[in-house]
Amino acid sequence: MNSAMNTTTPLCLLFDCDGTLVDSEILLAEVMGEILPEFGLPFSARQYMDEFRGVRFQTIVQTLESRFQALEEGKFPQLEAGMRARMEARMRAELVSIPGMTAALEELSSHPKAVVSNGPERKIRCALESTELGHHFADRLFSAYTLNVWKPDPELYRKAAAAMGYAPQACVVIDDAAVGVEAGLAAGMHVIHLNHFPNEEVTPKGAIGIHHASELPAAIARLNL
Incomplete structure (x- = not known):
């Protein structure tokens, strides 16, 4: 309207x-590009910027799981907590x-x-x-x-x-x-x-x-x- x-x-x-x-988007893209592959989900900062800007983190993970492989059982909370901690540190230092x-x-x-x-x-x-x-x-x-x-x-x-x-x-x-x-x-x-x-x-x-x-x-x- x-x-x-x-x-x-x-x-x-x-x-x-x-x-x-x-x-903050490029900071988040870089953090996700680092941590998601550590949990077996291929991902890059460029991919976030091109495809996932503004999308809920859980939805991003679920999309990647459907494309590649499921996370090990019980690993999502660890992944999200790690992403949030890294992102907060980057924000406080660079945002x-x-x-x-x-x-x-x-x-x-x-x-x-x-x-x-x-x-x-x-x-x-x-x-x-x-x-x-x-x-x-x-x-x-x-x-x-x-x-x-x-x-x-x-x-x-x-x-x-x-x-x-x-x-x-x-x-x-x-x-x-x-x-x-x-x-x-x-x-x-x-x-x-x-x-x-x-x-x-x-x-x-x-x-x-x-x-x-x-x-x-x-x-x-x-x-x-």
């Missing part, structure tokens, strides 16, 4: 985290915000905001702490692991909107990954696709495509007319 709506109330902004607020996002958030200070992520809440908090973006969102964090629903299921964004006190049509989803854009559109929300790879990815019909976070305030202003 990308038509303007008449309202005197600022739209509620629902931000994805990884790849939208923070530049930065998406270029232009800090300034965009400041410019959008009058809008209610929340983070809606397929990642665990601990990872969301780590990302916001590491990049000093947390004050824009306080505790308005909605994790798929807490709500037990993952993008592309639109219910994750719907639950976040309801908790924020907004109808779907009064919300804007800002997401970089296909699963998030799909979820936002299916939820009946305005969707802004932060498309980092315009030569490789097409913004779906119904979503607004931007290529840099600096374009975000103007795109939201047009929706809020």
Whole structure:
């Protein structure tokens, strides 16, 4: 949904985290490219970026098991715990915000905001702490692991909107990954696709495509007319 709506109330902004607020995707790709082969599942960082950005970790593992071989019984918790620990260490040491996002958030200070992520809440908090973006969102964090629903299921964004006190049509989803854009559109929300790879990815019909976070305030202003 990308038509303007008449309202005197600022739209509620629902931000994805990884790849939208923070530049964590390549770190996650590298961590997965290291640890999955250690458990007998062939994988590369490039494969994550090409095929699995934004996808739930368990779904990635299940897809690889179907292609190659099943994990040894009881090994998934060990694999996930190892991945999370390595990723948190990388984030605390190396994570930065998406270029232009800090300034965009400041410019959008009058809008209610929340983070809606397929990642665990601990990872969301780590990302916001590491990049000093947390004050824009306080505790308005909605994790798929807490709500037990993952993008592309639109219910994750719907639950976040309801908790924020907004109808779907009064919300804007800002997401970089296909699963998030799909979820936002299916939820009946305005969707802004932060498309980092315009030569490789097409913004779906119904979503607004931007290529840099600096374009975000103007795109939201047009929706809020």
